[in-house]
Amino acid sequence: MHQETLALHFGYDKQSFGAMSVPVYQTTAYDFGSAETAANRFALKELGPIYTRLNNPTTDVLESRIAAVENGGAAIATASGQAAIFYAVANLAEVGDNIIVAKKVYGGSTSLLTHTLKRFGIEARVFESDEADDLEALVDEKTKAIFFESLSNPQIAIPNIEKIVAVAQKYNIISICDNTVATPILFQPFAHGIDVSVHSASKYINGQGSAIGGLVVEAKGLNAKLIGNPRYPQFNEPDESYHGLVYADLPFPIFSLRIRLSLIRDIGATISPYNAWLLIQGLETLSLRVKEHSRNAYKIAKFLASHPKVKKVSYPGLESDALHIRAKQYFKEAQTSGLLSFEVEDFEFAKHILNSTKLFSVVVNIGDSKSIITHPASTTHQQLSHEELELAGVKEGLIRLSIGLENADDLIEDLSKALG
Ligand SMILES: *Cc1c(COP(=O)(O)O)cnc(C)c1O
Numbered sequence: 001m002h003q004e005t006l007a008l009h010f011g012y013d014k015q016s017f018g019a020m021s022v023p024v025y026q027t028t029a030y031d032f033g034s035a036e037t038a039a040n041r042f043a044l045k046e047l048g049p050i051y052t053r054l055n056n057p058t059t060d061v062l063e064s065r066i067a068a069v070e071n072g073g074a075a076i077a078t079a080s081g082q083a084a085i086f087y088a089v090a091n092l093a094e095v096g097d098n099i100i101v102a103k104k105v106y107g108g109s110t111s112l113l114t115h116t117l118k119r120f121g122i123e124a125r126v127f128e129s130d131e132a133d134d135l136e137a138l139v140d141e142k143t144k145a146i147f148f149e150s151l152s153n154p155q156i157a158i159p160n161i162e163k164i165v166a167v168a169q170k171y172n173i174i175s176i177c178d179n180t181v182a183t184p185i186l187f188q189p190f191a192h193g194i195d196v197s198v199h200s201a202s203k204y205i206n207g208q209g210s211a212i213g214g215l216v217v218e219a220k221g222l223n224a225k226l227i228g229n230p231r232y233p234q235f236n237e238p239d240e241s242y243h244g245l246v247y248a249d250l251p252f253p254i255f256s257l258r259i260r261l262s263l264i265r266d267i268g269a270t271i272s273p274y275n276a277w278l279l280i281q282g283l284e285t286l287s288l289r290v291k292e293h294s295r296n297a298y299k300i301a302k303f304l305a306s307h308p309k310v311k312k313v314s315y316p317g318l319e320s321d322a323l324h325i326r327a328k329q330y331f332k333e334a335q336t337s338g339l340l341s342f343e344v345e346d347f348e349f350a351k352h353i354l355n356s357t358k359l360f361s362v363v364v365n366i367g368d369s370k371s372i373i374t375h376p377a378s379t380t381h382q383q384l385s386h387e388e389l390e391l392a393g394v395k396e397g398l399i400r401l402s403i404g405l406e407n408a409d410d411l412i413e414d415l416s417k418a419l420g
Pocket of ligand 1: 080081082083106108109149153178180181199200201202203212213214366
């Protein structure tokens with residue numbers, strides 16, 4: 001079946017009342033009915049709800065549906081995108097290990113992976129993801145994951161995914177791709193040999209800026225890469241915290257199962273059933289929205305590229321963009337979402353544009369149905385000096401747009417007036 005159909009129907013059986021909308025199971029716990037059922041659920045002899053920190057019927061629908069839409073083997077929903085990234089990495093690496101992280105990733109990922117995880121004894125080695133020529137040299141026997149974004153936020157870069165996947169395969173290391181910006185509609189990570197995909201579902205999957213949530217999706221057949229792999233003893237040796245359970249012996253997708261049974265159980269950054277429901281609503285229309293966001297952004301990128309006061313536009317979907325070849329290679333119909341950036345003369349003019357637009361909200365978010373404008377130099381990168389901004393590739397006149405679903409002509413008129 002196709003993505004559009006799966007996004008509307010997969011994983012939900014209408015049950016007794018025939019409710020068309022997936023019910024919200026706003027409950028903490030579940031009546032097992034008998035001591036035997038309770039014991040069987042805990043012993044994994046029978047899968048079923050135990051306690052909402054671990055699983056919930058509404059969240060189950062979201063999890064199986066995203067796995068189907070992305071053509072993965074199983075998924076786990078989490079409290080936020082940050083929690084999803086943490087779980088995916090913590091499922092693989094522990095004290096004394098290292099992970100290799102792309103240079104161009106979300107700021108929150110950089111701080112989590114390079115600073116916070118360091119305090120837990122996990123070292124992050126950063127590679128130049130545009131070409132990934134330096135990646136292989138960073139690998140050693142303690143390397144447990146390679147992390148990158150299919151379309152990076154906020155840099156709007158597309159890495160050399162082929163090369164990253166080739167290195168991960170050569171050394172039997174799990175590759176993790178943050179697919180938040182591209183979404184499974186534009187980029188299918190598992191078709192490119194990636195092992196695990198993570199999402200901030202707070203962005204395009206939700207689509208209306210109304211809930212925080214995250215997702216971890218594993219590739220079909222990932223068990224084969226984990227079972228017997230000396231890099232990952234945690235899947236092959238008895239887990240003391242689960243009375244000697246050996247994940248490799250179980251007939252389930254064990255990457256996700258271990259996140260649920262050990263990390264979500266203990267750390268507890270679980271999504272609420274209501275937020276899971278909001279993300280199901282978003283998933284239903286994701287395909288239509290992402291295509292429309294891309295169409296709108298393309299028109300706006302074209303307008304900006306021809307404007308005399310705009311020095312540079314970054315939008316890989318645009319034929320003239322340096323990354324257009326990669327967009328064509330990896331992305332559906334070379335569409336690259338609603339994210340674009342452009343550069344004007346200086347700091348003051350950039351601020352003037354932010355203050356003059358009427359339809360764009362000054363917000364640090366992306367993927368909302370409403371258009372958003374941000375000026376990194378005066379917000380997210382405010383603490384950096386002029387030289388540091390240059391190094392980070394953030395020009396003082398750089399403006400980032402998350403193009404929404406308004407009529408593109410209205411957005412163009414608004415930007416045109418602001419540019420003067
Ligand atoms: C927003 C974002 C995150 C973090 O997700 P939250 O849901 O805000 O925790 C991670 N990666 C990317 C690419 C993002 O845009």
